[in-house]
Amino acid sequence: MTPTSLEQVFREEHGLLLATLVRRYGDLDFAEEVTSEAIEAALKHWPTEGVPTKPGAWLLTTARRRAVDRLRRDQAYAAKLAVLQVEQDRADPAASSDATGSQFPDERLHLFFTCAHPALDADDRVAITLRCLAQLTTTEVARAFVISPATAGQRISRAKRKIREARIPFRAPDPDELPQRLPGVLQVVYSIFTEGYAASSGSDLVRRDLAEEAIRLGRVLRALLPTHRETSGLLALMLLTHARHAARVGVDGDLRLLADQDRALWDHEMIAEGNALVVESLTGGAQGPYGVHAAIAALHDEADTPEETDWPQIVALYGVLEALSPSPIVSLGRSVAIAMRDGPEAGLSLLASMADDPMLRGYHPYFVARGDLLRRMGRSAEAAQDFRTAAGLAGSDPERDYYRRRAADAEADAERS
Structure with missing residues (x-):
């Protein structure tokens, strides 16, 4: 072998x-x-x-x-x-009995919920999940999140110590506990994916190995909990997003935003699998946030060109998402979709109403969105300032370089006008 x-x-x-x-x-x-x-x-x-x-x-x-x-x-x-x-x-008590008769026959599910227990700090949950379920070494965990091996080791050790000292049982929650506990497990896996798909720091924009590890964990979770539709929704979201990874970076290493990507490079088999999972996640009951997020991703992936994107449907889905899981990030996405549907003035008005939100003040996509809309309206000098702000807030080198170029281009437009 x-x-x-x-x-x-x-x-x-x-x-x-x-x-x-x-x-x-x-x-x-x-x-x-x-x-x-x-x-x-x-x-x-x-x-x-x-x-x-x-x-x-x-x-x-x-x-x-x-x-x-x-x-x-x-x-x-x-x-x-x-x-x-x-x-x-x-x-x-069920732990000492024959596991084949339990509701959750695969022992990995118990470890998933232990590693993602709410008593653990958020960073520690991710670190121990990577260590125990994704099988990364401490050095690899450190590399994944651009921290020192000593810091990664501390997070893993702290999580183990908390599990031991707090007597956190190695078990999956009872069925009546599952709705409250499952989102935490899904969030840990999605956090791993987002760090892989858009690294928060370092010289690489995409950590393909980390994103694919999160997808593997998502497949395990879906196999363990096939009747819980949000596990299908999360897997769909990761697949539909990761399907574009080959087009996110140009041959020169530059960042390519969605509208500028070569869609022929997208993985259409992965998109087809994700689309099927979207249907599964949204069928047969109340919708969940991961399923709705995945449906939005599917609409982007289905469009042959940026101009063919179904923005009215995306706006509607963001409305559903705001009701299910309200957050400034969701509102930002809805505002951008409205701008694409109704014009930059409509979107810019919505963004202005969110300008004082403390979460968005340190969130570079907010300034990118506002810079794009300002430039479309001919307000290039203001757009340049927003792109400079985005560059200062962006984590990875390719993102910073890209937004600095956007700022320079906007400044050149302002000087010509």
């Missing part, structure tokens, strides 16, 4: 193996250690002996043997894990 196919097996089995061991022993560090030892054993034996028919069962058996060996060598640690297991069983 090639190294690539071995890696694929490990990617598929790692999360389930880790989650199973966490539920068995109640200690994340211990579970990670024996999971790593089992995979190391597989790397030693499988290339010569062949991959077992059931690789997951082989890894689990090996990991359990390594766990027993460790506990025999360290009786004090064994006693500690026994206490943790008793507490885990008290918090979640």
Whole structure:
């Protein structure tokens, strides 16, 4: 078996193996250690002996043997894990029963909800999800968010410590808790995706590896919760957005906004898959914000040219989104859509009404939108100032360079007029 196919097996089995061991022993560090030892054993034996028919069962058996060996060598640690297991069983009696009869038979779901528990800080939730479910090393987590490995390690350690000290059970919520807890899990996965699709800092605009890791996690979540339509909505949104990634950066490395992209470079198979998921996410009940966001993305992807974009429908969907999940960011999107439907004056009036919002004052897309509308109205000097402000607020180097050029172009227009 090639190294690539071995890696694929490990990617598929790692999360389930880790989650199973966490539920068995109640200690994340211990579970990670024996999971790593089992995979190391597989790397030693499988290339010569062949991959077992059931690789997951082989890894689990090996990991359990390594766990027993460790506990025999360290009786004090064994006693500690026994206490943790008793507490885990008290918090979640179903954990000690046969998982195949539970509502959530895949152990990974329990780990998803543990890593995204609301008791953890937001940054820590993302870091530990990347570490445990996306299998990134601490160094890779640090690189993903342009922080030092020490800071990434602190976030992961802090999350583990909080889980341990707060006795957060490794379990999925009860069905009546799920509506309140699921949005937090989806938000963690979407945060990983957005950092990959539009890096918040650094020299790269797109971190394709990170965005695709988030999509993989989204696929796992949808497989685990197939009846919860917002998992389909999130996956649809990520697919429909990521389908454009090849056109977001030109051959010269420059940023390409949606209207300037070569749509022939878009991944139309991915768009088709996303469109099907949009229908699934919006069918059979109340709409959710990820499904509506995905529907907006689908309308952009369906247009052969920017001029063919169905702006009236996008405005209507933003209205639905404002009712479901009101925020200044959603209102900004609706204002831009109205400007595309009704003209720049209508959009600029709406943007002016939001100028004092504290969230938007530090949000560079607001100034980009206002600069675009001002320039369309012939107010190029004002537009240049907004583009300069956007460049100062943008995180990645390609974005900053792009908005500086936009500012220079607007200043040149102002001088000519």
